Amino acid sequence: MxxxxxxLSPKRNKRLQTGWEGFFPYYxxxxxxxxxxxxxxxxxxxxxxxxxxxxxxxxxxxxxxxxxxxxxxxxLNPVMIIVARARVLPPSEADHLRPLAATILSHARSATLTLDPSDALLGWFDPDTAAFIRGIERNIRRSLVGNMTKSPEAIHLDKISGTAATLYVALFAACRKLVAPFRSSNPTWLRIPKKTEARVAAPNITVARHFAANVRSMSAALAAKANADLLVADAARxxxxxxxxxxxxxxxxxxxxxxxxxxxPPYCTRIDYTAATRVELAILGPLLSKSARALGKQMIGSTQVPSAPIEVEEKWGPTCAKFLDALRKHPSKASRGYYYRTHLDYFDKMSRSMERISDALKPGANAILVVQDSYYKDLHNDLPKIISEIGEQHGLSLDRREDFHLRSMSDINPGRRSYTRPSGATESVLCFVK
CATH class of the missing domain: 3.40.50 (Rossmann fold)
Structure with a gap:
């Protein structure tokens, strides 16, 4: 048998995000x-x-x-491709990072860059600061991003080197620190400044110090990780x-x-996953073939209304159908229109994704999904049950379910006090077998 x-509990613990892991605090x-x-x-x-x-x-x-x-x-998010590739950088590369960063900063200081007026960095930074940040990014790109990644046909971020990805992550972290005044009450969002708001004006030396400090820390953490791995008997290759x-x-x-x-999978809570990485997407602008808005529309859980009409399908399961019917009939503003249509988009994309997952799995293999429930106003969106039913419609059997109660970011929304509903959320570990 x-x-x-x-x-274990799937709840994230910030206290465990130390050393090398501490540089990847993304949602x-x-x-x-x-x-x-x-x-x-x-x-x-x-x-x-x-x-x-x-x-x-x-x-x-x-x-x-x-x-x-x-x-x-x-x-689907290019930023996450960069972050994930940096995360698996071999510890043997630790000693290369600081000299590379020093060379990149030297070139950025010595070259005067004329910034494109449409550069997305200008959304958060004044022209001089944005130009220097772009200069650092351009030198990372010129030094470490080769023709395999930026071919004439397309940008292949899945081929970017771990070293280049790590230096991009160091620049991401420097810029996130600088734009801290524009963080919203939702910790996963970075808001876009109003036209009347002053942009961040940071001296070049400040930007350079943030970037260099991140690279030094990452190099040291990666080296420490290598030493720790050597102490583990039978350490896996x-x-x-x-x-x-x-x-x-x-x-x-x-x-x-x-x-x-x-x-x-993405939660059904109208989280704009591109909004969480707005400044990083701005940094990657020259490597992207799609705007942040177009990318956001493609995401599961998009806050944008789908352009084509979507009909409820039987393979979404009875719980989903019942929830959508209640949402459409809800008396609150825009429930019948905007919110109903964005939820249709979510479940349509989720069902098609589950079908792809099921097709790829070998017979008898497991699929483990961590899924969180939520509320629309006072309506319980039992997403774990809905995804369980969708999975079964696509040939997956739910073998086991473990529930964990946790605090929910939706509790910080003042509007929730208008409705009677439990605090927190249930995060479920769904164990499917094909």
Whole structure:
């Protein structure tokens, strides 16, 4: 009989995000310890392929790589591709980072850059500050991003080197520190300044110091990680890791090719996942072929109304149909129009994504999804149950469910006090088998 999976709480613990892990504090579904315990308890055979179709900051691919497992991480947000690729940078590269950063800063200081008036960095920074930041980014790009990544046909961020990705992450962190005044009450959002607001004006030396300090710290943390790995007897050889820029609705995976799925799909809480990475997307502007708005529309959970009409489908399951009917009939403003249509878009994309996941899984393989419920006004959106039913419609059987109660960011919304509903949220670990 197969050993049962070891499931810890999927709640993130900031106190555990130290050392190398501390440089990747992006919004994610579960912590490293949760992923490691699950993958180790799965007792997967050598050569098994792990898939995370909503890879985000790359917890699944990072942990799988450390355990010597082959993994595939997929995400639609280019920023998350950069972050996930930096996260699996081999510790042997630690000593290269500081000299590279020094050279990049030297070139940025010595060259005068004429900034394009349409540069997205001007949304948060004054022209001089934006020009210097762009100068650093341009020198990272010129020094470390080759023709395999920026070919004439397209930008292939999935081919960017881990070293280049790590220096981009250092620049991301420097800019996030500078734009701290524009953080919103929702910690995952960075608001766009009003036209009348002053932009950030930072001396070049300040920007350079932030960037250099981040690189020094990352280099030291990576070196410390290498030393810690050497102390572990039988330390696993890093597994092959592929991180691809793609959409779960249309991702191309071989039928019956995946041995294990570990992921957390976007929550159905109208979180704009591109808003959480606005300044990073601005930094990556020269490498992107799609605007932040177009990217946001493509996301599952988009806050933008879909252009084409969507009909409720039977394969979304009875719980979803009942919830959508109640939402459409809700007396609050825009429930019948805007909110109904954005929820239709969410469940349409989720159903098509679950179909792709099911097709890719081998018979008898597991898919573990971390899913959080929510409320629309006073209506309970039981997303764990809805996704369970969607999975069953696409050939997946729910073998086990573990629930964990946690605080919810929706509780900070003053509007919630207008409705009677429980505080917090339930985060469920859904264990499917094909």
């Amino acid at each position: 197969a050993r049962p999976l070891h499931i 994610a579904g579960f912590p490293e310890l949760f992923a490691r315990e699950l993958l180790q308890s799965a007792k997967l055979p050598q050569g098994a392929i792990i898939l995370d179709p909503w890879n985000g900051s790359g917890t699944t691919t990072y942990v799988a790589s450390g355990l010597g497992l082959t993994s595939i991480g997929i995400d 890093s597994g092959e890791c592929k991180i691809n820029l793609s959409d779960t609705v249309s991702m191309k995976l071989g039928v019956d090719s995946v041995d294990f799925v570990l992921t957390s």
